Amino acid sequence: MIATVDVDEKGVLKGINCFALDMDGTVYLGEQWIDGARDFLKAVERAGKKYVFLTNNSSKNPQTYVEKLGRMGLTIGLNQIVTSGEATIAYLKKNFPGKRVFLLGNELLQEEFVEAGVKLDEKTPEVVVVGFDTSLTYAKMCRVCDFVREGLPYLSTHPDFNCPTESGFIPDAGAIHAFIHASAFRYPDHVIGKPSGDIMDYLAQRAGVSKGETAMVGDRLYTDVAAGVKNGYTGILVLSGEAGMKDVEESEVKPDLIFSSVKEMIPFL
Template identity: 35%
Template sequence: MSVAEHEAAILDLDGTVYLGDKLIPGAGETVQLLREEVGEVLFLTNKAIARRGDYSEKLRRLGIDVERSDVVNSGWVTAQYVSERFPSAAAFVVGEGPLLEEFREAGVTTVTETPGDIVVASMDRHFDYDTLETALRTLEDGAPFLATNPDRTCPTEKGAIPDAAGMIGAIEGVTGQTVDEVLGKPSATMVETALGEVGVDPGDCLMVGDRIETDIRMGDRAGMTTVLVLTGVTDREMIADVNVDPDYVLDSIADVEGLLVE
């Protein structure tokens, strides 16, 4: 199957479509071309420090026309999961305000200063010792330990910054308990949600991303056609160190145009 014969495309955001507040050159044109030549385009991000509406507003500000429903992020997916699986639990959330809002909107009780019934860990730029101690107290009796995403770093125009793996690792280190489930990429929950949004079979879908161990691993496991771009956290030397083989490796999302005319 040629790339142009696919019926939908799922695009990562940070390091793929933009870096910080700047579009990757050619990203806007590529999104438009994918919509014309392939079909629906869904934006899929592991970042939980903003909500879907925030990401859609940012994309519009950068010149890409999207609706909130065109974006799925790990915070929203995790909130829906907790609401369904642990409807009566109080979640101790290690995360920022937008993630807490996501949980509350999903009907989940949240706590931030006292132990809860479960721990949900995410990127938190205000993570401190008190947070770590409350997570320890929550997990002392074997409470479930969830996380929004496994990313070690997040790419920005100024370089990589620490992501959720730092918070997860700290909690695992003091509790001795390994995270039970991660809901963002490359999890089955994330891919099922994304494919449900675009409404196509995985074999008819492109997955374009910059992180080989999440974006490309997820697409590979699901049976999507995977496109690794080198504008974010992965370079060519790193590819050999990960047991994942992208279908295509491109310098930038702008080079997807060449795949569509093959």
């Protein structure tokens, strides 16, 4: 059954104490707030609830997001940002402790891994990690395909095919996976970001929240909403980014609630 847009008949939002918010396409596009997003954040605070930003975008580190939101007029702390890069570091430390990693990622992600104590190695790695690398070059693609072809464990920060921007969409990590598969005939062995339970468990632990009282809000069915409904959270779709109602009709993933944008959630808080 498909939820009615902009309606919360069962009063689900009244029981939500924390909103885990996707960023691109959910609260902003580029450096422009989606209409009413700031009002929504203020309404959450007025209701005595909290919010954290949970993003699959591993091309930026948490400090970069804090600075970006600061430029947009919102002051928050690092504790309110959770990225797929952070969750991937936690996954590596648990499952591949001390292993040398080839990381396909921006300089910011590389710095984040190094600061967390992950050993990066471009020549003799033991594990491959693919992120959203906007500094991608053909030489990098050749190198990562070589390592994947060799059979090294192959992880990725997240599965998103496209990243929304103010002027449309740009290829994201999922598109890089497709390139690698076309050459090396492998998709990632494991993906840490949404909709994986890894990042959602990491979120609950980091934010100190109960899954049953937390809503995952985003504009993608296959990452944001799936992360919510498959991992014990309330999954809420907003139609301000990638997915539309036709996608909902065709998808196996059904949101618990659907809103035109986060602004339309305000009356139900």
